Amino acid sequence: MKKIILAVLIGGFLSSSYAQNRTNYWQQHVDYTMDVNMDVENYQYTGTQKLVYTNNSPDALDRVFYHLYFNAFQPGSEMDIRLQNIQDPDRRMITEDKKSRIAGLSESEIGYLHVESLTQDGANVSFQEEGTVLVVDLAKPIPSGGKTTFEMTFKGQVPVQIRRSGRNNADGVALSMSQWYPKLAEYDFEGWHADPYIAREFHGVWGDFDVKLTLDKDYVVGGTGYLQNPQEIGHGYEAPGSSVKKQKGKTLTWHFKAPMVHDFMWAADPEYVHDTLQMVDGPTLHFFYKNDPKFLETWKAVQPMTEKAMNFFNRNIGEYPYEQYSVIQGGDGGMEYAMATLITGGDKPGSVIGTMIHELAHSWFQHVLATNESKHEWMDEGFTSFISALCSNEIREQNKENPFENSYKGYYNLALSGKEQPMSTHADRYDLNFAYGISAYSKGAVFLAQLGYVMGQDKLMETLRKYYEEFKFKHPVPNDIKRTAEKVSGMELDWYLTDWTQTTNTIDYGIKTVEPEGEGTKIIMERIGLMPMPIDVLLVYNDGSRETFYAPLRMMRGEKENPYPQIERTVLPDWPWAFPTYDFTINRPISDIQAVVIDPSQLMADINEENNVWQAEE
Numbered sequence: 001m002k003k004i005i006l007a008v009l010i011g012g013f014l015s016s017s018y019a020q021n022r023t024n025y026w027q028q029h030v031d032y033t034m035d036v037n038m039d040v041e042n043y044q045y046t047g048t049q050k051l052v053y054t055n056n057s058p059d060a061l062d063r064v065f066y067h068l069y070f071n072a073f074q075p076g077s078e079m080d081i082r083l084q085n086i087q088d089p090d091r092r093m094i095t096e097d098k099k100s101r102i103a104g105l106s107e108s109e110i111g112y113l114h115v116e117s118l119t120q121d122g123a124n125v126s127f128q129e130e131g132t133v134l135v136v137d138l139a140k141p142i143p144s145g146g147k148t149t150f151e152m153t154f155k156g157q158v159p160v161q162i163r164r165s166g167r168n169n170a171d172g173v174a175l176s177m178s179q180w181y182p183k184l185a186e187y188d189f190e191g192w193h194a195d196p197y198i199a200r201e202f203h204g205v206w207g208d209f210d211v212k213l214t215l216d217k218d219y220v221v222g223g224t225g226y227l228q229n230p231q232e233i234g235h236g237y238e239a240p241g242s243s244v245k246k247q248k249g250k251t252l253t254w255h256f257k258a259p260m261v262h263d264f265m266w267a268a269d270p271e272y273v274h275d276t277l278q279m280v281d282g283p284t285l286h287f288f289y290k291n292d293p294k295f296l297e298t299w300k301a302v303q304p305m306t307e308k309a310m311n312f313f314n315r316n317i318g319e320y321p322y323e324q325y326s327v328i329q330g331g332d333g334g335m336e337y338a339m340a341t342l343i344t345g346g347d348k349p350g351s352v353i354g355t356m357i358h359e360l361a362h363s364w365f366q367h368v369l370a371t372n373e374s375k376h377e378w379m380d381e382g383f384t385s386f387i388s389a390l391c392s393n394e395i396r397e398q399n400k401e402n403p404f405e406n407s408y409k410g411y412y413n414l415a416l417s418g419k420e421q422p423m424s425t426h427a428d429r430y431d432l433n434f435a436y437g438i439s440a441y442s443k444g445a446v447f448l449a450q451l452g453y454v455m456g457q458d459k460l461m462e463t464l465r466k467y468y469e470e471f472k473f474k475h476p477v478p479n480d481i482k483r484t485a486e487k488v489s490g491m492e493l494d495w496y497l498t499d500w501t502q503t504t505n506t507i508d509y510g511i512k513t514v515e516p517e518g519e520g521t522k523i524i525m526e527r528i529g530l531m532p533m534p535i536d537v538l539l540v541y542n543d544g545s546r547e548t549f550y551a552p553l554r555m556m557r558g559e560k561e562n563p564y565p566q567i568e569r570t571v572l573p574d575w576p577w578a579f580p581t582y583d584f585t586i587n588r589p590i591s592d593i594q595a596v597v598i599d600p601s602q603l604m605a606d607i608n609e610e611n612n613v614w615q616a617e618e
């Protein structure tokens with residue numbers, strides 16, 4: 001499409017909040033107290049865990065499940081077997097000759113997590129390990145509204161870094177400790193979510209963590225939670241200018257507390273530099289990175305950008321609710337955790353800053369708005385991709401006309417590949433990683449960008465703020481974002497949610513003909529794809545003037561405001577979806593018209609853009 005025509009793009013992405021609970025909503029609650037000893041020589045650890053579990057569900061529970069994620073990193077695990085059978089395995093997880101790295105792990109390199117003893121309110125319970133899940137038959141049922149206390153001992157071994165967690169990652173970070181403790185599975189309105197750890201995506205119970213970590217005193221620890229004993233620990237946590245109380249022995253015990261989170265991650269390395277940045281009216285930002293000259297430039301550059309990104313998300317989604325956020329060198333790419341992220345690739349500043357923006361955005365879309373990622377991966381990865389594209393565009397001064405262009409390209413590529421599965425597919429059940437990735441990240445981002453086309457950009461941003469306000473510290477589901485958008489816009493949007501997320505229906509509208517009609521001109525449009533959409537049409541005249549026409553979708557029962565206030569708009573009668581064609585007449589002759597363009601913003605994900613433009617012969 002011609003650049004001139006595109007000059008009419010998008011408009012401002014910037015503009016209140018209400019609090020209203022989903023009726024009948026409930027969620028479980030956990031209070032973890034853990035005491036863990038890590039042996040940094042052999043990467044083995046032991047721990048005790050006391051878990052007070054509150055059953056807020058309407059149901060009595062006679063069993064519970066724990067995730068034992070580290071068991072995935074063993075030859076013959078479901079993760080290993082899936083890796084060996086998927087057509088396009090994750091490159092991080094295979095060797096150069098395309099073999100599963102998990103299959104090649106020795107006894108001392110595998111990961112494991114085993115529960116050694118478990119009681120419920122002091123009584124022994126029977127429990128059984130099934131791969132990455134512990135099945136527990138309770139001594140007595142937990143009644144609706146009841147509380148029970150589980151106490152356990154466990155032991156683990158940190159795997160050689162294969163995916164996300166592990167020891168000695170590519171940047172040389174000793175311990176990336178995510179998905180490392182026995183973690184109670186979530187029970188919600190859909191029932192239990194004791195998903196095996198096969199590839200990806202998590203869902204956890206909201207609650208409070210009190211964690212003590214004992215390890216070699218040379219190691220610096222960063223992660224989820226506020227350090228309770230900074231004056232005993234030091235390592236950059238002590239009050240500025242204060243002296244640290246020397247501890248006896250070879251180890252230090254780090255005491256962290258994290259209120260209202262659904263996960264707890266930590267990372268440790270003896271060579272971590274620890275910088276802090278106190279934001280004005282905001283959290284303290286912590287940065288942990290290897291003391292190596294090749295990482296320095298990146299890890300200094302990322303600091304002011306984290307502050308800028310935090311400010312952007314605070315303004316556009318809602319206030320970050322914790323007093324601390326840590327950007328930590330570790331893991332195997334970028335991965336979001338409660339109050340923190342692990343990022344690798346330390347010698348490439350641009351890449352680390354890009355990853356940091358994405359992972360920080362997850363603090364909103366996952367770590368406060370805690371969707372079940374396994375089932376609705378597009379609500380965390382897609383929404384994160386959407387908001388981080390906007391953020392990058394502003395704080396990195398990218399000034400792209402369409403900051404979501406890559407997401408659209410990715411989606412078109414998938415939609416035309418024949419490999420697409422509906423976005424409602426469980427994250428582990430995509431045939432290809434390619435289809436999962438584009439569906440979650442790109443098609444998920446397009447869900448929001450295109451919703452902006454349907455309802456108007458200001459209304460979209462208002463929807464995000466209201467969604468955050470109403471569903472923070474909960475588990476929102478797809479219907480929640482739809483209902484929020486409906487309340488903000490006054491439109492009916494069920495068709496949008498259903499077609500976009502539960503089907504692979506595509507959008508294809510076109511200009512069929514432009515022909516003289518008396519003194520004027522008749523424009524006939526057609527709907528070729530199955531998915532319904534409202535239509536914006538731009539007319540560009542030979543004298544340089546422009547006007548737009550808007551055909552709302554009938555089943556939407558509403559209209560958006562004029563997205564291009566500088567151009568006069570005519571609202572046409574609704575286009576009822578079942579009608580394959582739609583026409584309207586203008587009272588200027590065809591000889592006046594230079595071009596007719598469907599959706600000049602290109603935010604409607606039309607899989608065939610060729611037929612969206614009609615241009616007069618030269």
Ligand SMILES: [Zn+2]
Nearest residue numbers: 358362381384
């Ligand atoms: Zn992500």
